Amino acid sequence: MSDFQDKVAVITGGASGIGLAVARELVRLGGSVVLADVNERALTDASEEFGDKALTQVCDTSDLAQVEALAEAAFDWTGHVDLVLNNAGQGGVRGKLWDVDPEAARAHFDVNFWGVWNGCRVFTPRLIAQDRPSAIYNTGSENSFFCAVPQTAAYIAAKHAVLGMTESLREDLPDHVHAGLIIPGWVFTPLGEERFMQFGMDSAKYARIIVPQILANERFVVSHYSNVKRIEERIDPLLDAYARNAPRNEGDDAYDTRDFIAALQANRN
Structure with missing residues (x-):
């Protein structure tokens, strides 16, 4: 994909942060977006902002049935999807590994790993069945490659797992479907406490950096040289x-x- 005119993207976690910033950039480039999120109020605001260029749907990506319903809605809306961004995620539970509640860690994996898995599982066969080029991108993190934030073992482990899953997925795809990993550095999003996150890169600036890489089918979408x-x-x-x-x-x-x-x-x- 060299541009996004008249194309459609599905973005989970699309009502705020990186997801919303990427949606704005894709709409600016002439595309339409299907935005999924658990935040109904934020989805309403996004719907008002984008008008008929967006379809919004409440979706908890850790629930496979809700992701399947999202896919049905997206394909019913325009008949095709050109780009899927499995972007929904949450900040991890904090603390030394042996002090973290195992159930809290599992719940975190349900979103940050299994939510991405569900998106790949549901959308990939549909993309393959289309007679048109498409791409699926999973949002990893700098934490997919190293430990950026101390005492966030569940988050770091999930992001490492998303890297491995994405690399494996690439090998199973036909030539007309591309898969890649988005690797955010420190970006100002609601993922963590604002008093800390506010010092990260502006999300709009980040979107301008990564969208051209996504449209160029880069394997790894990067931003922060540090x-x-x-x-x-x-x-x-x-x-x-x-x-x-x-x-x-x-x-x-x-x-x-x-x-x-x-x-x-x-x-x-």
Whole structure:
């Protein structure tokens, strides 16, 4: 997708924060949006702002049946969907891992991981069935690659899981359906306390940075260069551990899982 004229996007968590900012940018580029959120008041405000360029629906993405109802409404509205943004999420429970209520952590995963899973599960077959290019993007985080905020194990684990899920999904898709990961850095959204979040990047500025990447079908949609140094703080010790403790030796490729699977497939063909 090189532009968004006359195209349709479904955005969960679309009534505030990054979701709403991206919706505004897509509508500015000539598209229409289906906005899903649990906040009815915010959805009403968005509906008034966008008029006939938007369809809004209350949807708890952790509930598979509600996500299926969202898909039905979206496709009934225009007959097609060009872009799905599984963006809905919530801030994680805080505290040292052993002090966090396990039920609270599971409830968090229901939204930040299973909500994204539900969006992929419901919308992907429909996108595949369409005779037109489309894309599905999942909102990860800088926390998909490193620990940005201390004592948020459930949030960090969920965002790591979204990264892995998205990468796996990519391999199952036909050429006309693209999948990618949106990797927000520190953006001013309602995800955390305003007294802290207000110092993050303005969400409108963030949307202007990432929408062109989404429309260009980038695999990873990025914004904050400072993330690179934090990623390196993890990757460099990992590579060093391999260099010291598992150096390359002749015959190592025999243990490469992907190479082995490829060889099996080649033999079957």
